[in-house]
Amino acid sequence: MKKRFFAFLLFIVFIFSINLNVYADALDDVKFILKNYYVDDVPQKVLDANSIDEALKALNDPYTQYFTREEFNDFLNSINNSFSGIGVQIEKVSEGIKIMTVFDSSPAKEAGLKAGDIIIEADGTSLKDLQLEKAIKLIRGAEGTSVNLKIKRGDSTFEVLVTRKKIQFPTVEFKKINNIGYIRILSFGETTDVDFKNYVEKNKTLDGFIIDLRNNPGGYLQTAVNLGGYFVGQKPIVLLKGKDFTQEYESDNDEILKGKKVVFLVNENSASASEVLTGAIQDYKRGLIIGNKTFGKGTVQTFLGLSDGGVLKLTIQRFYSPKGNKINKVGIQPDIFVKDSQMQFDIAYMLLGKSSKIKKGFCMVKIGDSYYEIDKNLLKNKKYYDAFIYLLNNNYIKEYYDGTNQKYVRIAMKKSIIEKLATGKAYVERVKTKKGYSYVIRYYTALKKGA
Numbered sequence: 001m002k003k004r005f006f007a008f009l010l011f012i013v014f015i016f017s018i019n020l021n022v023y024a025d026a027l028d029d030v031k032f033i034l035k036n037y038y039v040d041d042v043p044q045k046v047l048d049a050n051s052i053d054e055a056l057k058a059l060n061d062p063y064t065q066y067f068t069r070e071e072f073n074d075f076l077n078s079i080n081n082s083f084s085g086i087g088v089q090i091e092k093v094s095e096g097i098k099i100m101t102v103f104d105s106s107p108a109k110e111a112g113l114k115a116g117d118i119i120i121e122a123d124g125t126s127l128k129d130l131q132l133e134k135a136i137k138l139i140r141g142a143e144g145t146s147v148n149l150k151i152k153r154g155d156s157t158f159e160v161l162v163t164r165k166k167i168q169f170p171t172v173e174f175k176k177i178n179n180i181g182y183i184r185i186l187s188f189g190e191t192t193d194v195d196f197k198n199y200v201e202k203n204k205t206l207d208g209f210i211i212d213l214r215n216n217p218g219g220y221l222q223t224a225v226n227l228g229g230y231f232v233g234q235k236p237i238v239l240l241k242g243k244d245f246t247q248e249y250e251s252d253n254d255e256i257l258k259g260k261k262v263v264f265l266v267n268e269n270s271a272s273a274s275e276v277l278t279g280a281i282q283d284y285k286r287g288l289i290i291g292n293k294t295f296g297k298g299t300v301q302t303f304l305g306l307s308d309g310g311v312l313k314l315t316i317q318r319f320y321s322p323k324g325n326k327i328n329k330v331g332i333q334p335d336i337f338v339k340d341s342q343m344q345f346d347i348a349y350m351l352l353g354k355s356s357k358i359k360k361g362f363c364m365v366k367i368g369d370s371y372y373e374i375d376k377n378l379l380k381n382k383k384y385y386d387a388f389i390y391l392l393n394n395n396y397i398k399e400y401y402d403g404t405n406q407k408y409v410r411i412a413m414k415k416s417i418i419e420k421l422a423t424g425k426a427y428v429e430r431v432k433t434k435k436g437y438s439y440v441i442r443y444y445t446a447l448k449k450g451a
Contacts, residue, residue, distance in 0.1 A: 030056075030306065031049075034047070038059075038314060039243055041243075064312070064313060064315050065133065085141070086111075087102065089217060090136070092135070097135050098118050099113060106169075122138040169186070193230070209261075209262050210349065213274040216271070221238070225276070226253055231257055232284045233251070233253075239321065240300060275296075275298065275327050279320075279322065280321065282321065283322045285370075288370065290344050291344050296329050298327035346386075355375075361403060365391070366400075367396050368398075371399075376403075380424075392415055399413070400421075402421050427444070428440070
C-alpha cells in the first residue's frame with residue numbers, strides 16, 4: 001500500500017503524535033522524544049538541559065526545531081505555496097537567508113532582488129542566528145505591508161523596502177524549445193508529479209527533455225518517488241536508514257519516457273527531494289546529469305505534537321541513493337561538471353539533437369555509457385561551439401562519429417580532426433578500394449582567385 005510522505009526542504013516524512021500528556025511540560029516531552037526517536041544516540045548534556053532552547057542548542061542539529069502552534073500553522077501554509085510575502089525561494093546560510101529563486105512579477109523582482117543575494121536583516125532584526133522558520137516569519141506579513149531588508153550582494157550591502165503581496169508560485173514550469181521539452185521543477189509539491197505526467201503525455205513527439213532541478217530545495221518525498229518511477233519504472237527510488245531499521249521505497253508508477261533522451265541540470269542548491277530523484281537517475285543511468293555538485297541535504301524530519309500545543313520537527317532518518325550512496329553532507333557529483341549556468345543549459349540542449357534516416361549534418365558522441373546526436377548546424381553558433389570544445393577538452397567525449405548519408409562513421413579521437421569535422425572544416429568521404437570501401441577525411445581548402 002502506498003504511503004504518503006510529506007516533506008519540505010529537508011523531508012518531513014509523516015506527521016504523527018504520541019501520547020505525551022503524562023509528562024509535566026513540553027521540555028519533558030522533548031527530552032523523551034529525543035531519547036527515543038532521534039536518528040542518533042543523544043548526548044547526556046541534551047537530556048540534562050533546563051529548557052527546550054538549551055536542549056536543541058546542545059543537540060547541534062539545525063534541522064531539529066521547536067515550533068509554536070502559530071509557527072507550525074505558518075509553516076503548513078507555506079507548504080501549500082500560498083502566502084503573503086515577497087516572492088522568493090530561500091535557504092538558511094551562516095550570514096542570514098540566501099535567495100535562491102526570485103519569482104517573476106513578485107515584489108522581490110520589482111524591488112531588484114536577485115538569486116544569490118543574502119538577506120542579513122529584516123526591519124532591523126539580524127537574521128544571522130535565527131532559525132529559517134523564524135526568519136521567514138519576519139520577511140512575510142500581511143498583504144500591502146512593507147518590510148525593510150538589508151541585502152548583501154557580493155562585497156556590498158544595501159537596503160531595500162519591499163511591499164508584500166499574496167504569492168501563489170508554481171512548483172513546475174514547462175516550455176517547448178524547438179522540439180525539446182524544458183521542464184523546470186522549482187519544488188516537489190503535492191501535484192508536481194501529476195502536472196509533470198500530464199505535460200509529458202501531451203508532448204510525446206518531442207525528441208528529448210531537459211529536467212531543471214537547479215535551486216530546487218526539495219518538497220514532498222512521495223512526489224520525488226512518484227517522479228522517479230516515470231523515469232525508471234517500479235524500482236526502489238530511495239533508501240531510508242533510521243536508528244534501528246533500513247527501508248527501501250519503490251515507486252508504483254510505470255516509466256512514461258521510454259526511448260526519450262533526458263538530461264538533468266543540478267547545482268549546489270539542489271537539495272533533499274531533488275537529490276532523491278537525482279540519485280535514482282544516476283544509479284539507474286537513466287539520464288545525463290550536468291552541473292555542480294548538489295547540496296548534500298540527506299536527512300529526514302518528522303513533526304511531533306507536544307503537550308503545550310507546540311510541535312517538534314525531529315530528524316529521524318538519513319536517506320541514500322537506491323544503491324546506498326551517501327548524500328548527507330556529501331552531495332551528488334554530476335556526470336558532467338560545468339560551473340557556468342548558461343553552458344550547463346547549452347550542453348543539455350546540444351546533446352538532445354535527433355537526426356532522420358539521413359545522418360549527414362549530424363555527429364554522434366559517446367558520453368558515459370550513452371550516445372548523443374548533435375546537429376552540426378548548432379556548432380556554427382559560438383556558445384554551442386564553446387560547449388562542444390569544453391566537452392572535448394575535458395575528456396567527456398569518449399567516442400566520436402561523423403554522419404554520412406545513411407550511417408555514422410567512427411573517427412579516431414584526435415581533437416584537431418574532430419574539431420574540424422564538427423564545425424564543417426572537413427568532411428568524410430566514402431572511397432572505393434581494392435578490398436571494398438573505406439572512409440577518409442578530406443579537408444576543405446580555399447580556392448585561389450584567377451589573375
